Amino acid sequence: MSFESFGLSDHLLRGVLAAGYENPTEIQIKAIPLALSGKDVIGRAQTGTGKTAAFMLPILDRLSAGPQNGGKKKVRALVVTPTRELALQNEQFAIKYGKFMQIKTVATFGGVSIGNQIDALRRGMDMVIATPGRLLDHLNRGTVNLSQVEIVVLDEADRMLDMGFIDQVRRIIQVLPRDRQTMLFSATMPSEIKSLALRYMKDPVTVEAGIARNPAEAINQQVYRIGRENKIDLLIELLKNPEMKSVLVFSRTRHGADRITRRLEHSGVKATAIHSDRSQAQRIRALEGFKRGHCQVLVATDIAARGIDVQGISCVVNFDVPDSPEDYIHRVGRTGRMDNAGDAVTLVAFDEESNLNRVERFIGRELERKEHPNFPAEFKINVPRQHEARAGAQFRTNSGRRFGRKSCRQRVA
Numbered sequence: 489m490s491f492e493s494f495g496l497s498d499h500l501l502r503g504v505l506a507a508g509y510e511n512p513t514e515i516q517i518k519a520i521p522l523a524l525s526g527k528d529v530i531g532r533a534q535t536g537t538g539k540t541a542a543f544m545l546p547i548l549d550r551l552s553a554g555p556q557n558g559g560k561k562k563v564r565a566l567v568v569t570p571t572r573e574l575a576l577q578n579e580q581f582a583i584k585y586g587k588f589m590q591i592k593t594v595a596t597f598g599g600v601s602i603g604n605q606i607d608a609l610r611r612g613m614d615m616v617i618a619t620p621g622r623l624l625d626h627l628n629r630g631t632v633n634l635s636q637v638e639i640v641v642l643d644e645a646d647r648m649l650d651m652g653f654i655d656q657v658r659r660i661i662q663v664l665p666r667d668r669q670t671m672l673f674s675a676t677m678p679s680e681i682k683s684l685a686l687r688y689m690k691d692p693v694t695v696e697a698g699i700a701r702n703p704a705e706a707i708n709q710q711v712y713r714i715g716r717e718n719k720i721d722l723l724i725e726l727l728k729n730p731e732m733k734s735v736l737v738f739s740r741t742r743h744g745a746d747r748i749t750r751r752l753e754h755s756g757v758k759a760t761a762i763h764s765d766r767s768q769a770q771r772i773r774a775l776e777g778f779k780r781g782h783c784q785v786l787v788a789t790d791i792a793a794r795g796i797d798v799q800g801i802s803c804v805v806n807f808d809v810p811d812s813p814e815d816y817i818h819r820v821g822r823t824g825r826m827d828n829a830g831d832a833v834t835l836v837a838f839d840e841e842s843n844l845n846r847v848e849r850f851i852g853r854e855l856e857r858k859e860h861p862n863f864p865a866e867f868k869i870n871v872p873r874q875h876e877a878r879a880g881a882q883f884r885t886n887s888g889r890r891f892g893r894k895s896c897r898q899r900v901a
């Protein structure tokens with residue numbers, strides 16, 4: 489299958505080829521023809537599978553074919569995304585694919601002045617890519633008119649649910665014309681997303697790429713079990729490996745991200761942080777610096793990292809084990825994008841074993857246990873008495889064999 493066979497408009501096809509794409513990915517092969525035929529589409533695909541082009545190319549194709557009456561442009565396409573980074577990334581893809589077209593796109597998100605966005609909307613835009621909160625703000629101010637929207641995409645819908653945006657998304661959909669095409673992309677399909685689709689989509693066709701639960705096959709995933717206090721030293725040690733050129737480190741909290749960044753810089757590693765306490769300008773600068781290779785390490789929280797699309801991330805490090813398995817999948821999905829090989833390393837402290845077990849149950853397999861010679865896998869010697877039974881149940885050897893209660897006082901080797 490080739491991009492030519494989709495029958496995209498000439499200018500759009502030129503843009504796709506100029507982006508360096510030779511063959512469509514699985515999700516693109518499945519979703520693009522349906523979307524071009526006007527169908528409502530549910531795309532069950534993780535980030536990294538090429539899902540953005542799967543909805544962006546049909547949007548751009550439709551926009552290129554629509555009324556070009558020379559007057560002020562009307563918003564005909566809307567993409568709703570959970571985060572600012574993803575909105576920006578989608579905008580960049582729209583610009584890239586639409587390089588030879590006259591499509592006007594604006595990304596609107598919070599955390600930056602609304603004035604420029606209002607000016608852009610006033611000038612007239614074909615497509616708006618927005619986070620829910622800022623879009624509602626524009627709707628309330630009357631600075632955006634969505635009455636002419638023909639196609640709407642809900643991108644990373646499961647993340648919008650996780651972030652508590654679903655009511656906002658519903659309010660947005662309610663102001664859209666009923667006669668529209670709706671596409672929804674999501675890595676997982678919790679019941680709330682299913683009912684959203686049922687309520688607001690017309691006979692949607694579901695397409696899937698890969699197994700939703702399994703991070704891309706190309707990713708080599710390993711686990712180091714290590715005392716919390718030794719994590720940073722192990723990370724510094726791992727970063728000495730020359731293959732660790734471009735490393736994304738995840739921290740659960742913003743403070744944690746700052747602390748890790750400081751410790752890395754202190755030990756001579758070039759690192760920068762991206763999280764929601766930093767201004768939008770700082771986040772963009774950090775991301776650009778990382779993309780250009782000025783920094784070896786980008787330390788991010790889950791939310792901030794959601795929209796990151798950086799080619800060639802050699803390794804994702806989970807400095808802590810995420811609470812939800814979905815977050816684990818989103819995190820490790822940052823490396824090994826498309827068919828590139830990538831590594832994901834998770835540092836697991838004693839009290840994070842249950843989170844690790846949840847991840848393993850979710851993806852349906854046990855992750856490979858590794859041990860660094862300078863940092864033997866070691867757990868607390870003094871397990872508080874009331875936790876012993878539970879801790880004992882969670883202990884496993886490197887081969888996955890469980891230790892009994894007594895053994896939980898031993899070092900796991």
Ligand code: AMP
Pocket residue numbers: 508509510511512513516534535536537538539540541797799825826
């Ligand atoms: P996405 O899943 O949309 O975030 O895309 C992941 C990465 O794959 C991005 O860097 C895209 O530029 C790239 N990509 C998407 N489609 C293709 C394709 N057909 N061929 C090569 N690269 C692609």
